Amino acid sequence: MIQVNNLKKSFGKVKAVDGVSFNADDGKITGLLGPNGAGKSTTLRMLYTAFRPDSGSATIDQFDIVKHSVSVRASIGVLTHGAGVYERLTARENIAYFGELHGLRGKALQARVDELADLLDMQEFIERRAKGFSQGQKTKVALARALVHNPRNVLLDEPTNGLDVMATRGLRQVIQRLKQEGHCVLFSSHVMQEVAALCDEIVIISGGKVSASGSPDQIRTATGESNLEDAFVKAIGSEEGLV
Numbered sequence: 577m578i579q580v581n582n583l584k585k586s587f588g589k590v591k592a593v594d595g596v597s598f599n600a601d602d603g604k605i606t607g608l609l610g611p612n613g614a615g616k617s618t619t620l621r622m623l624y625t626a627f628r629p630d631s632g633s634a635t636i637d638q639f640d641i642v643k644h645s646v647s648v649r650a651s652i653g654v655l656t657h658g659a660g661v662y663e664r665l666t667a668r669e670n671i672a673y674f675g676e677l678h679g680l681r682g683k684a685l686q687a688r689v690d691e692l693a694d695l696l697d698m699q700e701f702i703e704r705r706a707k708g709f710s711q712g713q714k715t716k717v718a719l720a721r722a723l724v725h726n727p728r729n730v731l732l733d734e735p736t737n738g739l740d741v742m743a744t745r746g747l748r749q750v751i752q753r754l755k756q757e758g759h760c761v762l763f764s765s766h767v768m769q770e771v772a773a774l775c776d777e778i779v780i781i782s783g784g785k786v787s788a789s790g791s792p793d794q795i796r797t798a799t800g801e802s803n804l805e806d807a808f809v810k811a812i813g814s815e816e817g818l819v
């Protein structure tokens with residue numbers, strides 16, 4: 577479970593995140609939705625302890641992201657924005673390496689890699705070196721790496737970037753399965769349809785602030801729009817993010 581309370585982060589004069597608060601519960605999919613530059617990645621980066629907030633606080637499974645950063649890192653799996661993979665290693669080695677960092681070994685580790693390869697449809701390239709992988713193949717490796725230790729909380733920054741239709745469907749199934757298993761899933765996207773198709777809760781971010789949040793129904797009611805697309809446009813004040 578993730579609880580975020582009035583987080584702020586500036587870069588010079590740019591207020592990237594300007595007082596963001598929300599909760600992301602276990603067994604639910606929460607989407608951070610907003611246009612380019614809204615502050616989604618910066619929010620996620622603070623949650624996965626890459627950036628220290630200027631002020632405000634957040635906890636993941638009751639662990640404070642600043643005071644208990646080691647425990648936070650152990651309880652999350654992260655797909656970072658434009659995640660890189662080690663090009664000299666095969667897909668399997670990339671995933672197994674992260675598994676080892678999380679204490680997995682031997683047959684249990686290889687079985688977990690095989691399970692993820694099945695889930696994400698990676699059999700065709702699992703034994704290939706990552707050099708030359710397509711963006712979608714890299715994303716799948718990075719996603720499998722994020723999930724290898726079966727983390728309770730899963731943070732995904734623009735996970736469908738570079739994925740084709742089939743891979744996007746596969747990713748949605750993975751996310752739904754994580755939800756059914758009781759994980760807390762938080763992902764960012766600038767595509768409203770993607771968030772609407774998957775999320776129980778939506779946090780709309782614009783200019784570093786939360787402009788609306790709640791279930792799709794609650795957001796429709798709060799904005800006075802019957803259609804989620806219109807509600808989103810109203811909340812962020814532009815048509816960015818609609819496809």
Ligand SMILES: Nc1ncnc2c1ncn2[C@@H]1O[C@H](COP(=O)(O)OP(=O)(O)OP(=O)(O)O)[C@@H](O)[C@H]1O
Pocket residue numbers: 587590591592593610611612613614615616617618619766
């Ligand atoms: N390391 C940094 N140094 C300077 N400015 C930054 C840095 N990281 C983010 N910013 C700025 O903070 C603002 C929010 O950026 P952020 O990456 O959080 O947005 P985003 O919602 O994830 O956007 P996108 O959908 O384009 O990835 C932007 O104006 C961005 O230029």
